[in-house]
Amino acid sequence: MPRNLRYQNRIELLQGTLDLLVLQTLRWGPQHGYGISQAIRNNSRELFQVDTGSLYPALHRLQKQEWIDAEWKVSENKQRVKVYRLTALGKKQLASERSRWKQLMQGMAGILNPNAEESKA
């Protein structure tokens, strides 16, 4: 199953960030898979194109971890859609991932721009 592996590798590469992106997107309210992918795309100014092959496995994984919850609803177009919602556990996870991401950015900034750090000190 080499093709399958390729997909899973891609998930792993994105895993940290994709989880954060999904949780952050759901903070604005319940949303279905397609909506989540569109929101990430729009909010990143079309920089991030979420791969559907990564999104659905990620959604199901987050649901298994009980960070998000799902229920079936009928959309405006009278379609049955599966809508995901952030849970209390998911909100905590989002907070910790945000602070981790912040640390990562600070660390990266320090390495990429050492002079800026020194001048501050």
Place this chain on the structure above:
Amino acid sequence: MSLWDREKREQELDEEIGSHLRMAEHDRMERGQTPDEARYAARREMGNVSLIKEVTRGIWGGNWVSTMIQDLRYGLRVLRRNLGFSLIAVLTLALGISATTAIFSVVYGVLLRPLPYDKPEQLVRVWEKNASGKRMNLADPNFLDFRSRNHSLQGMASFYSELALVSGGSEAKRLMVASVSSDFFPLMRVSLVMGRGFAPEDQHPGAGPVALVSYNYWKQYLNSTQHLSAVKLRVDIHSASVIGVVQPGFRFPEDSDVWIPQELYSIVPSRTRTTPRSSRA
């Protein structure tokens, strides 16, 4: 997760991805694409649907039963698609297995199966040699001398076998009949399935003639009867009552099916001279 739950989840995943595609199509059409363009683009953007489903199912985690069933189904489909290849593979396997089995059963019978005697490594056969170096059977007086002066062997017994017409069972048959000396069965340490072995009284000339039969003979020609006393065998011109059945597999010497005390045959003088002897260390 039960199989039923899994089927439901499977359906929901289909529906979820289906609705994703429809929404993507819808958006594209609103942006002015034709329905065909929209459908094609949405599908291309989605990628390999069955692969996405497979990876997502993998996230649900280990229902190894349904995974195995899927693998089995897949295997069967592939086999059915390549019928010629499958047939050749099956035939090859069948040939391989049967050849191995056949060879093993021969090797087992010839080399591996233990002899149906207790401590076969302690059994020896004693011969005399004539002047030209040819083996010959022990003469009776020599055997008696050997036995009485024996210190090296636990005991010595003699046997002789020949084809004889045996009747009295379900059908008359020419079988190997062995006449054996009194200590033959104790020396070979053969056990009986039923009945009794030869007693000293049976060995005296003029005693009521008795016989032991092989397990095979008992099964095949005596219908595994439990009433041995009712069975009267005729061995050539002699009649004998069956007193016991020998353990399965024991048919020494020379695939014998009936054993009688040697002394019974000693009535016929010509036969005593040619009796071969067996001995046990």
